[in-house]
Amino acid sequence: MYYNSSRGSSYWRGGGRSRGGRYPHSTSRPIMPDTPEHPLGPFVKDFRAADLAAKAAEHDQHAVITDCQLVASYNWTNSSSPTMLMPDILTRARKGMPPRWTPLTQPMKLAEDSGEYFRDRNAARYPSHPMEPAVVAALSEAPKQCNSAEVDLVACSSTMGNLLRFLRGEQKPFRVLVEEIGDTMFFIRREKSPTEKIPDVRGFGHTFPEHYTTWDESVKTSTSHQRLLSYSFGGMRCFVRFEADGYLPAGNTPSQSIAIAKAKANDTADLDDLLASLGSTTVDAGEMVTSAGDLKIKAAGAKMDQSQVFDLKTRSFRRKVNQDTLSDEMPRLWVSQIHNFVLAYHTNGVFDDIRVQDVRGEVTKWETQQLPVLARLAALLHHIRELIQCNPAHKLELCHNADRPGTLQVRQQLADAGNALSEVVKARWLSASMHSEKTGGSSAGSDTDSDSGISFGADDGEEDLTACSDACGYCGHCASGEKI
Secondary structure, three states, rough: OOOOHHOOOOOOOOOOOOOEEEOOOOOOOOOOOOOOOOOOOOOOEEEEEHHHHHHHHHHHOOOOOOOEEEEEEEEEEEEOEEEEEEEOOHHHHHHHHEEEEEEOOOOEOOOOOOOOEEOHHHHHHHOOOOOHHHHHHHHHHHHHHHOOOOOOOEEEEEHHHHHHHOOOOOOOOEEEEEEOOEEEEEEEEEEOOOOOOOOOOOOOOOHHHEEEEEOHHHHOOOOEEEEEEEEOOEEEEEEEEEEEEEEOOOOOOOOOOOOOOOOOOOOOOHHHHHHHHHHOOOOOOOOOOOOOOEEEEEEEEOOOOOOHEEEEEEEEEHOOOOOOOOHHHHHHHHHHHEEEEEEEEOOOEEEEEEEEEEEEHHHHHHHHHHHHHHHHHHHHHHHHHHHHHHHOOOOEEEEEOOOOOEEEEEEOHHHHHHOOOOOOHHHHHHHHHHHHHOOHHHHHHHHOOOOOOOOOOOOOOOOOOOOOHHHHOOOOOOOOOOOO
C-alpha cells in the first residue's frame, strides 16, 4: 500500500497506514534491524504494463465500477486474542461500525503521533490467514452473495492499489500472493512479517482522529473498522476489503471546503461527544499483537451505509498551496468507493482548517480520465486468472521489486507462503451457495446461523463461536466445538 510518498511507507489505514504526513526522525533513535524478505519461488514470467495494451482494448467498455454494495463489516478490538465485532446474524440489523465524526468545539493544540503501528493490521491480528475474517464476515452476513462461481476475486484495497500503482508507473515494491479456490482468486498482500511496524511515524494522523472521532458505546473497545464491498469491474465480480476512518452521523451532510467543523457549545449531546473524544477514545495507539488462536466474534454495532463513511487526511498548512492532496488520494478513494473526504490542515498541531467534502463527483471524473489505465488493470486481472488456472497448484506470487521497477514478476509460491483460508472456511466458501439454497436461511429462535454455522456470543460478552464439520455436511446446527 504505497500510492503516495507523502503518506510514508504505507498508505492504507487498513494496513497500518497513517492519515497524516510523516517525516524522518533524527538519527538519535536506534535503527532496528530490517526483517529479511521471504525467499522467492521459481520464476514463471514477467511483463511490463505496456504488454497489456492489446488485452486492455477488450475491456474499454467495462473498466468502471458498477453495482457497488456492502457485503459485510466488522471491527477489530484491542484484545489479547483475535476478536472481531460483527452484526447480530439473526436480525441482520446491526453491523460493526466505524468511529463517529465528533469535531471539537474549539481547536486545541494536539500532541504529535507517538507509538508503534502495524503495517498490516489484519495480518497482525490474524497472521495465519489475514483475509479469512473478512470471508467469515461475508459468509455470516451475506451467504447468498458468497458463490464461488460468481465471485471472481477477493482482495483488500492495498493489493488492488498496488496493482494499479504498478500500471501507473509508480516504483514502490510490493508482493502479492494469489490463490484460486474454486473459481475465485484470493489476493493476499505479503509483508516481511505479519507484525512488521511502520518506522519513524510522525505527524498527527493518529492523534487527530483520537480527538475528532468517537467510538460509539457498543463498539468502544474497537481499534479499526473493516468493510467488505462487492462490485463489478472489468467483467469480474470483486469482493474488496478496506478500512474506514469514520462515519458522518445521519443528517450531517458534508459541504465543500468547510473552513472549520464546529459543534454547538450549548448542545449537551455535543458536549458529551467532546468529553468522550478527549477521554476514552483511542483509534490506533497502544494496539497489541494478538495470539494466533481461535477467532472470536461478538455481536455489536449499528448498520452504517457506505455513503456515510469517510476517509481522513491531516496535513501541515504549508502544504496547502503546493500539494493537491485530494488528487493524490483519488486512486484509493476509487478502489474503496468512499464518498466523503475529510482534509484537516494544522499549524503547529492546531487544526484550524478542516474540510469535509463530498467527493463522489471528483471520483467519477477521475475514473473517466483514467479509463486507459483502468482497462489495463482489468486486462491484468484477467491475465492473472489465465496464469493461475494453468498452474497445477493454483497458487502464484506477484512481485514488483525495487531493482526492476516497471516489471511485474510472476512466480510460483513456496510452501512457507501458507494458504489463503483454513480448511474449514475454505470448505464453507466452496459449499456456501449450495448450502444456502438447501437450508433456506436461518431458523427462528436459534442462536446459530444455518448458512454459516457460526454461533455468536451473547451481549454480556460470553463468546460461543462454533462451526460445523464436514462430517455433518455443514448443517449449521451442530456444536462441534471446532472454531474458525
